[in-house]
Amino acid sequence: MKVWARSLIRYRLVATNTSDKPVRVRFAPSPTGDLHVGNIRTALFDWAYARHTGGQFIFRIEDTDRERVTDEYIQAAIDTLKWLGLSWDEGPEVGGPYGPYLQSQRLDIYAEWAGKFLANGDAYHCYCSSEELEARREEQKKANVAPGYDGKCRTISESDLARYKSEGRKPVLRMRMPDGSTTFTDSIRGEVTFDHNFVPDFVLVRGDGSPLYTLAVAVDDVMMKVTHVLRGEDLLSSTPRQIRVYQAMGVAPSDYPTFAHLPFVMGQDNAKLSKRNGEVSIAWYRDRGFLPEAICNYLALLGWSPGEDRENVTMQELTELFTVERVHSSPARFDMKKLEAINGDKIRLLTIDDLLSRSVPFLIKDGVISGTPEELTIVKTALPIIQERIATLAEVTPMLKFLFAKNFVIDSEELPKIADAQSQAVLAKASEVLQGLSDWSHSSIEEILRAALIEEMALKPRIAFGAVRVAITGSHISPPLFESMELLGRDRALARIAAAIN
RNA sequence: GGCCCCGUCGUCUAGUGGCCUAGGACUCUGGCUUCUCAAGCCAGCUACGCGGGUUCGAAUCCCGUCGGGGCUACCA
Numbered sequence: 001m002k003v004w005a006r007s008l009i010r011y012r013l014v015a016t017n018t019s020d021k022p023v024r025v026r027f028a029p030s031p032t033g034d035l036h037v038g039n040i041r042t043a044l045f046d047w048a049y050a051r052h053t054g055g056q057f058i059f060r061i062e063d064t065d066r067e068r069v070t071d072e073y074i075q076a077a078i079d080t081l082k083w084l085g086l087s088w089d090e091g092p093e094v095g096g097p098y099g100p101y102l103q104s105q106r107l108d109i110y111a112e113w114a115g116k117f118l119a120n121g122d123a124y125h126c127y128c129s130s131e132e133l134e135a136r137r138e139e140q141k142k143a144n145v146a147p148g149y150d151g152k153c154r155t156i157s158e159s160d161l162a163r164y165k166s167e168g169r170k171p172v173l174r175m176r177m178p179d180g181s182t183t184f185t186d187s188i189r190g191e192v193t194f195d196h197n198f199v200p201d202f203v204l205v206r207g208d209g210s211p212l213y214t215l216a217v218a219v220d221d222v223m224m225k226v227t228h229v230l231r232g233e234d235l236l237s238s239t240p241r242q243i244r245v246y247q248a249m250g251v252a253p254s255d256y257p258t259f260a261h262l263p264f265v266m267g268q269d270n271a272k273l274s275k276r277n278g279e280v281s282i283a284w285y286r287d288r289g290f291l292p293e294a295i296c297n298y299l300a301l302l303g304w305s306p307g308e309d310r311e312n313v314t315m316q317e318l319t320e321l322f323t324v325e326r327v328h329s330s331p332a333r334f335d336m337k338k339l340e341a342i343n344g345d346k347i348r349l350l351t352i353d354d355l356l357s358r359s360v361p362f363l364i365k366d367g368v369i370s371g372t373p374e375e376l377t378i379v380k381t382a383l384p385i386i387q388e389r390i391a392t393l394a395e396v397t398p399m400l401k402f403l404f405a406k407n408f409v410i411d412s413e414e415l416p417k418i419a420d421a422q423s424q425a426v427l428a429k430a431s432e433v434l435q436g437l438s439d440w441s442h443s444s445i446e447e448i449l450r451a452a453l454i455e456e457m458a459l460k461p462r463i464a465f466g467a468v469r470v471a472i473t474g475s476h477i478s479p480p481l482f483e484s485m486e487l488l489g490r491d492r493a494l495a496r497i498a499a500a501i502n
Numbered sequence: 503g504g505c506c507c508c509g510u511c512g513u514c515u516a517g518u519g520g521c522c523u524a525g526g527a528c529u530c531u532g533g534c535u536u537c538u539c540a541a542g543c544c545a546g547c548u549a550c551g552c553g554g555g556u557u558c559g560a561a562u563c564c565c566g567u568c569g570g571g572g573c574u575a576c577c578a
Contacts, residue, residue: 030578065577130576137574146504147574172576189507198505198574206576213578237506237573263508264571298514301527305515309526328515330508331571338514338528348541389540399539446537454537465537477539 023055024227027081027088028217030062031073035080036280037334038232038265041299044318045262045327046230047086048300051319058224059091061102064216074102080282084292085315090224098224103216110211113219113249114173114204122248123204125171126153127164148200149174170207175214175244177201182240187260187324194240202241214238218245221257229257230324233331236261260324263303264331285339289362289393294343302332312345344391355387356380359396366397368404378403382487385479402473403487408496410474417476418500423467426453430468431497440490442482449482471500 027046029039050057059081063069078092090096100106117123126149128136133149140147154176156164164171177200183193204215221229221242239259246256267280285295297313305328306313306321313321347355356379360371369375379400386399402408410418418427433452437444453464469481472493478484485493 028578032578062578068577126576133575141503144503170576174576186507192506194506200574203576208576210576212576217578232572232578233507234572235578238578261507266571301514303514307516309516311515311527328508332515333513335513335528341528344541386540388542391540449537461537469538473538475538479539481537 021225021227023050023053024058024225025050025055025230026058026060026221026224026226027086028060028062028220028231029077030065030069030213031077032065032068033073034281034283035077037282037299038280040080040084040282040295041265041302042230042232042262043081043086044084044296044299045304045322047088048318048322049228049230049324050089052322055227056089057087058096058098058226059088059101060220060224061092061104062213062216063102063104064211064213066104066210076283083286084282084296086296103211103220106216106220107211109223110205110215110219111209114211114215117175117204117248118173120248121176123173123175124154125156126174126201126203127156127161127169127171128152129169146198146200148198149202151201154201172203172207173205174201175204175241175248177241177244182243184239184243184256184259186236186239187258188263188327188329189236189261192236192239194237196240199240199244204245214241215245218242219249222246222249222251222255226257228260230260230262233261233264260327263328265299265302266331266333289395290339290343291346291358291393294339294346297346298339298342301338302334303328312342340391347390347393348388350387352380352383352387355383359383359393362393362396363400366401368397368401375404378487382479385483389479398475399479402475402478402484405474408474408492408499410470410500414470414475418467418470419502422459422463424501426457426459426464426467427471427497427501429453429457431494431501434494434497437490440486442480442486445485446482468497471497 025046027043029035029043035043047057049055059078061069061074061077063074074092081088088094090098091101095101103110114123118125128149136150136152137147140150153171153174177196179196181193181195182199183191185191202214203212205211218241220226239261243256282295286292293315296315296318297311300313300318300322301311304322304326306317307326350358356376359379360369360376363369363379364371369379382400382403383396386396390396390399417423429452430449433448434445437448449465449468450461453459453468454461457464465481466476469478469484470476472478472481472485472488488496
């Protein structure tokens with residue numbers, strides 16, 4: 001029970017969205033670092049819901065904490081969303097009727113509302129110092145009382161006020177939480193109630209006059225006419241505070257946004273995702289050769305499912321199938337293996353031209369090719385034989401580098417595989433028959449090598465071709481041998497076999 | 503500690519009282535195919551946290567319990 005009770009009126013709000021207003025969903029990250037898979041999963045659901053309902057997808061940057069948010073991270077967030085294909089209707093770069101969409105550019109709006117709250121008595125100045133608050137919190141813990149602001153500054157005597165001012169204290173603006181409770185309906189979790197004994201008066205504006213998330217998020221959602229808030233579960237317990245601000249703003253309960261708190265995406269060891277807990281930055285996945293549509297498809301499956309034993313969905317299908325009703329309430333663990341499997345599936349679905357344009361940047365970055373038309377022609381010819389054997393675009397490099405090696409050398413670990421007498425005999429025989437081959441096609445190469453090595457020498461295919469494979473590609477793992485030899489060309493193929501013979 | 507959320511194979515999930523001797527996918531294991539690696543195909547392993555209820559009948563409803571997570575900031 002609060003000793004500083006101001007009102008005994010039971011405070012119970014039920015936020016419902018019964019209106020048929022057009023859907024407006026926002027993704028509002030606070031770019032204090034690279035966007036990670038958890039953020040992106042939220043963005044994806046926000047986007048899919050907006051597209052599914054034919055509503056607007058709003059992208060807002062929550063940079064009220066300028067100590068931690070940087071312009072680089074803001075730009076990175078914009079780039080990441082673009083790369084994933086999550087296009088927004090309102091937000092950075094595209095603007096919109098309710099802008100600006102960077103909270104740091106909306107300071108006057110927050111100041112105006114803060115002023116109103118203070119004038120109305122919904123909020124009050126609090127002069128307690130951090131040290132004092134900390135000390136009282138410790139006492140609360142000792143006394144086994146719910147920790148939180150005790151309401152000391154709800155009323156301040158004239159003498160205290162004069163003293164605080166003479167000490168040069170800068171007050172924060174605190175929201176007054178009335179007695180009672182807040183109940184709202186979460187689309188995913190159902191009815192949730194918070195007793196205000198556990199929702200202390202919270203700070204809206206810092207001592208330096210800058211707004212906090214608690215103020216900005218609620219003001220912006222109202223001002224931007226947001227109808228649905230799909231966000232991480234970590235914000236669930238802050239919802240009563242947002243509702244309190246709506247109430248202070250004079251918004252009718254029927255106009256409150258509908259909340260849906262998404263379950264977490266956990267790291268490999270069941271802890272919340274972090275830098276130490278698996279790779280979380282989307283940029284890392286991009287650089288590693290994951291397709292944006294594969295990342296989105298996989299992330300969509302974390303906390304949501306289209307049902308009917310379906311898993312492979314296109315971005316278009318995702319927007320058609322996505323509903324909040326099918327979103328889970330329990331957390332999901334991120335599984336790299338499954339992401340890789342889906343990525344491989346998506347790669348196999350690509351046309352050769354598409355696969356080519358996506359692979360080339362990796363080959364260039366890895367120094368395999370410089371990007372000349374001649375090189376691209378060779379790559380394009382080679383892609384069909386490796387398309388089904390790679391799971392990421394980055395694997396194109398180890399698969400195809402043998403075609404472009406300037407100074408071809410066999411991996412030192414592979415050398416022993418062709419050093420034995422049998423392998424040497426195979427290579428000698430292959431060299432001999434191949435030199436007389438006029439038609440350098442993979443079918444002719446296969447035909448003549450089978451006749452010479454398998455039939456004539458009576459060797460097992462994996463033994464015979466294995467030796468040739470190492471000589472040709474430098475590795476015992478490679479694209480199909482005969483196609484590889486055709487692609488390499490007669491002269492280089494013969495030279496490599498010759499070089500492999502001691 | 504308090505408040506809140508969550509709990510089906512190792513992982514992601516289907517499942518909203520009988521269609522469930524619990525289905526699919528990834529992983530793993532074995533096999534087929536095979537010039538390596540993949541891909542593909544077939545088979546197999548493995549789950550309703552636990553305990554009480556309600557009911558003719560419970561993975562599905564209720565209670566408790568245990569476990570996990572979040573919040574508890576002049577972060578978001």
